[in-house]
Amino acid sequence: MAERKIFAGPKVRRIRNALALTQTAMAEALEISPSYLNLIERNQRPLTVQLLLKLSSVYRIDLEELQGETAGGLGQLKEVFADPLLSGELPGDQELVEVADAAPNAAGGVIKLYRAYREQAARLSDLTALMAGDDRVPVASGRLPLDEVREVLERRPAYFADIEAAAESFANGLVAGGDLKDWLKNERGIATRILPVHVMPDLRRRFDRHSMRLFLSERLSRADQAQEIATEVARLALRSQIEAALDELPLSSDEARRIARFELTRSAALALLMPYGAFLLAAQNTRYDIDLIRARFAVSFGHAAARLVMLQRPGAAGIPFFLMEIDAAGHVIRKAGAQGFPQARFGGNCPKLNVHAAFQEPERILAETVVMPDGWTFLTIARTLEGPVVGFGERLRRTALLIGCDAALRDSLVYGRSDALQVAVGPACRLCERRGCLSRAEPPLTRPLALDETSAGLGSFDFQ
Structure with missing residues (x-):
C-alpha cells in the first residue's frame, strides 16, 4: 500500500519557531538531516507517516493539526473563492493550500470578512422583501441567529x-x-x-x-x-x-x-x-454558598453561579436552579435553567425583582422569596457582576445576575435562612393583574383601563 505523503512545511516551521529551536536541533531530534528539514519546511519534501509519528512522540504534536485542515480553514477558503464574485480569481486549490498553511491568521481574516458579507447580504435581502410587502417572507426572517440560539438554549x-x-x-x-x-x-x-x-x-x-x-x-x-x-x-x-x-x-x-x-x-x-463531582460535593457541603464555592475553585461569582445551573446529571443532580443576567437598562443578556428557564411561570421581567435593586448596592448579595400571581414561590439571589478593568475616563461595565429556584427547596440553601417578607411579583407588567402596584410600568393586556377623571390609583396605570 502506498505511503501517504503530506506537505505541511509552514506548520512544521511554526512548531519549531514556537519551541525556539534551530533547524539543526529539530533535525537531530527527528533523526534527519538539517538540509532535509529545510526542504520539508519549504514544502519541497513531504511529511511521511514515520516523520509524523516522530513529531508526535518527540514534541507531543496533535497529528490532526498536521494531517488535516487547520480548523477547517482550507474548506472555508474554498467556500469563499467559490462565490460567483471570486470564482475566476484562482486557477486551482494549490494557492489556497499555501495561504491556509503559510498565513492562517490572514486566511481566518478573509473567512471572517466573507462571513460578515454573507450575513449582511442575507439581512438586506430580508429587509428588502419585508419593505416590498412580499408575503412569501416568513415571520421569523426578522429574527437574528443570536435570537434563535438564545431561544433554543x-x-x-x-x-x-x-x-x-x-x-x-x-x-x-x-x-x-x-x-x-x-x-x-x-x-x-x-x-x-x-x-x-x-x-x-x-x-x-x-x-x-x-x-x-x-x-x-x-x-x-x-x-x-x-x-x-x-x-x-x-x-x-x-x-x-x-x-x-x-x-x-x-x-x-x-x-x-x-x-x-x-x-x-x-x-x-x-x-x-469546576469538574462535576468535586463541584457538586462542594456545593452541597457549603449549602450552595456561592462565595465559598468560588473561593474554593478560584473562579468568579458569575462563573460559580452559572455552574450551579448545570448540575443535572442523572443520579447526581443538584438543586434545579435557573439564571438570568441583565444590564442597568434592563436588557436581558442571558437566561438558562437546569430544566430550561421557567419563562411561563417565572417570567423574569418584573421590576420588583431584586436583580434590579442589586444595582443600588453593588457586590452585595440580595436574597428574598417572591410570590407569583398563581401562588408559586421562588427563592431568588441577586448580585452585581463587574466587567473588565477600565482606565480613567472609561465607564465600567456592570451587570446583575439573578439565580433562583423553587422556594420549597430553601432549607437546602444558606440563602434560605433569611426571614424577609415575601415580595409579590409578576411575570411581566403586561401579563400581571396585581392592583395597586407601585412599580407597574405598563397596563395589563387582559384588563381594560379605568380612566376616571375624579379619582386615581396608586399605580401609573389603573385598570378595571
Whole structure:
C-alpha cells in the first residue's frame, strides 16, 4: 500500500519557531538531516507517516493539526473563492493550500470578512422583501441567529452529558500539580501571554496560530483569565463532544451553529474549571454558598453561579436552579435553567425583582422569596457582576445576575435562612393583574383601563 505523503512545511516551521529551536536541533531530534528539514519546511519534501509519528512522540504534536485542515480553514477558503464574485480569481486549490498553511491568521481574516458579507447580504435581502410587502417572507426572517440560539438554549436543560463526562475525565487526567495553562504549553506548544491594554485594546483573548501563543488582556481578572484559558483548552481537547452536542440543537443556519458552538465551548470551559463531582460535593457541603464555592475553585461569582445551573446529571443532580443576567437598562443578556428557564411561570421581567435593586448596592448579595400571581414561590439571589478593568475616563461595565429556584427547596440553601417578607411579583407588567402596584410600568393586556377623571390609583396605570 502506498505511503501517504503530506506537505505541511509552514506548520512544521511554526512548531519549531514556537519551541525556539534551530533547524539543526529539530533535525537531530527527528533523526534527519538539517538540509532535509529545510526542504520539508519549504514544502519541497513531504511529511511521511514515520516523520509524523516522530513529531508526535518527540514534541507531543496533535497529528490532526498536521494531517488535516487547520480548523477547517482550507474548506472555508474554498467556500469563499467559490462565490460567483471570486470564482475566476484562482486557477486551482494549490494557492489556497499555501495561504491556509503559510498565513492562517490572514486566511481566518478573509473567512471572517466573507462571513460578515454573507450575513449582511442575507439581512438586506430580508429587509428588502419585508419593505416590498412580499408575503412569501416568513415571520421569523426578522429574527437574528443570536435570537434563535438564545431561544433554543433557554428552553432546554443547561446540561450536556458528553461534555460533562469528557471534561471531568480530562481534569482528572491532568498531571499532579499541573493546570490548564501547563497543558496548553506541554501538550500543544501554546504559550500564554498577558498583553497590555494599548497592545490589545478591544479583545479579551486571541489565539495566534502563527506564533502558537494565546494572548489575554490585562483588563481581565485572574478568574476571567483562567476562564479564557479553559475556553481555549475546551476548544482543542473537547472539540468532538462540543460538535456532538451542537448537532443535537435544532438550529437553522451556519451562523446560528457558530454562535451556539461558542456558547457550548464556554460551558465546557466552566466544566473544566469546576469538574462535576468535586463541584457538586462542594456545593452541597457549603449549602450552595456561592462565595465559598468560588473561593474554593478560584473562579468568579458569575462563573460559580452559572455552574450551579448545570448540575443535572442523572443520579447526581443538584438543586434545579435557573439564571438570568441583565444590564442597568434592563436588557436581558442571558437566561438558562437546569430544566430550561421557567419563562411561563417565572417570567423574569418584573421590576420588583431584586436583580434590579442589586444595582443600588453593588457586590452585595440580595436574597428574598417572591410570590407569583398563581401562588408559586421562588427563592431568588441577586448580585452585581463587574466587567473588565477600565482606565480613567472609561465607564465600567456592570451587570446583575439573578439565580433562583423553587422556594420549597430553601432549607437546602444558606440563602434560605433569611426571614424577609415575601415580595409579590409578576411575570411581566403586561401579563400581571396585581392592583395597586407601585412599580407597574405598563397596563395589563387582559384588563381594560379605568380612566376616571375624579379619582386615581396608586399605580401609573389603573385598570378595571
